[in-house]
Amino acid sequence: MADNTAADHEKEHEQSFVESMKEKITETFHDGDSASSDSDHDGKDSSPVEDVKNKIYRLFGREKPVHKLLGGGKPADIFLWKDKKVSAGVLGFATLIWVLFELVEYHLLTLVCHTLILALAVLFLWSNASSFINKSPPKFPDVALPEDVVLGVANALRIEINQALVILKSIASGKDLKKFLAVVAGLWVVSILGSCWNFLTLFYTLFVLLHTVPYLYDRYEDKVDAFCEKAEAEIKKQYGVFSVKVLSKVPVGSLKSKFA
Structure with missing residues (x-):
């Protein structure tokens, strides 16, 4: 009887030990899950403005205001009719x-x-x-023309010309094919416009557009961005249909074997 009582007592002690260990393990995982959920919740709540900004569609993926994109300062104030x-x-x-x-x-x-x-x-x-x-x-x-003004204008022109030369050098180096094709297409469009109008009319048209398009876009940017988002989605949809119906049927493999 004494042996049976001792054996029962040991079994109860082992069961209580196992149950206590299970409770500790459960509490540990529960605390870890709650901490991770709290950290995730804090991470989500820490930057709600950034999440909203990331969801808002902006034309050409811009992140800066229109005033800063125009260079800021007095020229941007003039173009935006401040x-x-x-x-x-x-x-x-x-x-x-x-x-x-x-x-x-x-x-x-x-x-x-x-x-x-x-x-x-x-x-x-x-x-x-x-x-x-x-x-x-x-x-x-x-x-009399002040010296500092003349030197400032000359320095500004020098900086802009040097930046343009750096851009042309990077394009001509052949490292970015998309940028090269975009510049060539832009120059081709400008050459067509130049054949239709003389330089003064073309320059004046661009000047008027600089005084109207940024101002209208800055005033109605939400509506314009929403419309452009829908237009971009529709273009991607039509391109997907065109790719499935036309481009996917082009025998690319046979052409590669011919030119190989």
Whole structure:
């Protein structure tokens, strides 16, 4: 009887030990799952703005605002009509130049000479008329180009030209075929446009587009992005159909064997 009681006691002790170990293991896994779920939850909640931004479709995959894409500063303010008077003045001046050279068919040298003649005549008459009305002649300010402005413009042009040369060098090196084909296609399109319009009209058209397209896109970017997203999805869908019906039936293997 004593042996049976001791054996039963040992069995109960082993069962209680096994159950306690099971409980500890279960609690350990449960704590690990809860910690991982909490960490995942924290990771998801830590950047909800980034998740929303990643889901929003932007035209050409842009990440920066339109103002920064245009270079920022005063040129971007002019193109986006931040100061309407300055933007309207710049666009009006460009329109006047285009009308004079394209519609009136003025020449550059003729326009410069006529402008100088008019300015000198007005100043000369104003200076001589002051003696008849008993007033002192007007004092003309000294007009001179500041050195820092000229050096700044020259430095900016130098930087842009050097960047363009670096880009052309990278394209001509043959490392990026897509970029090479895109540049060739762009130049070909520009050559076609140049054959239809002269340089001044083409330049003025691009200038007007720079003053209208970025402003309209910045104002209605959500609607434009939504429309472009639908258009891109439709283009991909049609390309998939074209690939299945046409491109998949092209015997690529036989062509490779012929040219091999």
